[in-house]
Amino acid sequence: MLHHALQFRAAEISIGSASDGTAMLGKSLAMQKLHNQISQYxxxxxxxxxxxxxxxxNEIVARTLYRLSSSNTKPFLALNCAAISPTLVEPTLFGYVKGAFTGAVTNKAGYFEDAADGTLFLDEIGELPLDLQAKLLRVLENGEYQRVGEAQQRLSRARVIAATNRDLRQEVKKGSFRADLYHRLSVFTINVPPLRELDDDKMVLLERFRKLYADQAHAAPFTFDEGAARLWREYRFPGNVRELRNIVIRLTTKYAGQRLSALDLDPELDSHSTPQATQVATEFLIPSDPDELIEQAQKHLQRERSFSLDGLLKTWEQGYIEAAMKLTRGNVSQAAKLLGINRTTLYSRMESPQKQ
Ligand SMILES: Nc1ncnc2c1ncn2[C@@H]1O[C@H](COP(=O)(O)OP(=O)(O)O)[C@@H](O)[C@H]1O
Ligand SMILES: [Mg+2]
Structure with missing residues (x-):
């Protein structure tokens, strides 16, 4: 029964916005719980x-909270606290009067005023400077705030939704986030699970985005063969849904209408520190265009924490030697020919792959 109720809610949330890519997708249990929590709050x-x-x-959850509220015809304003300079946070949130600071040439309302009795979404709240935290606490406690440079108290009736990718409790312990503000903000806390904990949702998202972005590009969607699908399932998506979406957009541009193998997919993933993927990458990293090789090598070096050129060359060499031996059923002379080296060299490299 409960399960059905949750599923119904999940479906409900997609209605009305499914076509523009802003609906929250996902069928996993964790996602159903999240949907349920959102509709409760x-x-x-x-x-x-x-x-x-x-x-x-985080942001799509905030927008869904708003969309499902009875205030969804009222304003929704979003401010990313990490994206603006600390000195601009106060005038942006609370507004200012003419002459309050250099550049304040007119009176201006801030986000709290513009949000009126709607919703104000404060993203990356962990980046809010301490003095601003005190001012935010005051609005949350009694609705009061002032425009910069003005003595008059104003009253806000906006609902505040905050988001963070930091562990705010940790920030409180470190003294960089006010405990009282934390307690005020966290009346309702919603934990958005990382994509790697959402079971098969990465397939659900793949399906949806594949078609969505192909439609937008007026192109045919790409498809995955079994190997590519397996690689997709195993990949951990450290950048979560945003990363998944960006990969799909890239694949749509590069491979519209084509069927991709794991080898096509692998260079698009940021997974070269996992053993499996390293194997794929090192065995097949052989673009014929030197510029492309340099570009790929650059990417490889940037993401690999413990890179070893000797290790890479060794893996590569052994891969090719094994391949040649397999193709020639163990005939060393023929294998050497295939590899473009002489027999003695091949022997020495088989015995001691590290030597030149
Ligand atoms: N469950 C989901 N279903 C569909 N799209 C999602 C989902 N979660 C995130 N997205 C998309 O992924 C991207 C990043 O999400 P966003 O909410 O901005 O992340 P955050 O604020 O946590 O960094 C956005 O394009 C968003 O629409
Ligand atoms: Mg965000």
Whole structure:
């Protein structure tokens, strides 16, 4: 029964926005729980705190909270606290009066005023400077705030939804986030799970985005062969749904209408520190164009934490020697010919692959 109720909610949330790519997708149990939590909290006037890794959907959760609330015809404003300079946070949030600081040439309302009795979404709240945290706490406690340079108290009736990819409790312990503000904000806390904990949702998202972005590009969607699908399932998506979406967009551009193998897919994934993927990458990293080789090598070096050129060359060499031996059924002379080296060299490299 409960399971059905949850599923119904999950479906409901997609309605009305499924075609524009802003609906929250996912069928995993964790996603159903998240949907359920969102619909429970949507109509409350109290703040909500969304915690989740970057790219896991913090913002889409905030927007869904708003969309499912009865205030969804009122304003929704979003401010990313990490994206603006600390000195601009206060005038942006609370507004300012003419002459309050250099450049303040007119009176201007801030986000709290513009949000009125709607919703104000404060993304990356962990980046909010301490003095601003005190001012935010005050608005949350009694609604009061002032425009910069003005003595008059104004009253906000906006609902505040905050999000962070930091562990705010940890920030409180370190003294970089106010405990009282944390408690105010976290009346409702929503944890957005990372994509790697969402079972088969990466397939659900793949299906949806594949078609969505192909439609947008007026192209045919790409498809995966079995190997590519396996690689996709095994990949951990450290950048969560954002990374998944970006990969799909890239694949749509590069491979519209084509069927991809694991070898096509692998260079698109940021997984070269996992053993499996390293194997694929080192065995087949052989673009014929030197510029492409350099570009790939650059990427490889940037993401590999413990890179070893000797290790890479050795793996490569052994891969080719084994391949040649297999193709010639163990005939060393023929294998050497295939490899373009002489027999004695092949012998020495088989015995001691590290030597030149
Ligand atoms: N469950 C989901 N279903 C569909 N799209 C999602 C989902 N979660 C995240 N996205 C998409 O992934 C991208 C990143 O999500 P966003 O909410 O901005 O992440 P965050 O704020 O956590 O960094 C956005 O394009 C968003 O629409
Ligand atoms: Mg975000």
């Amino acid at each position: 949507a109509n409350s006037p109290f703040p909500a705190l969304i915690e989740g890794e970057s790219g896991s959907g």
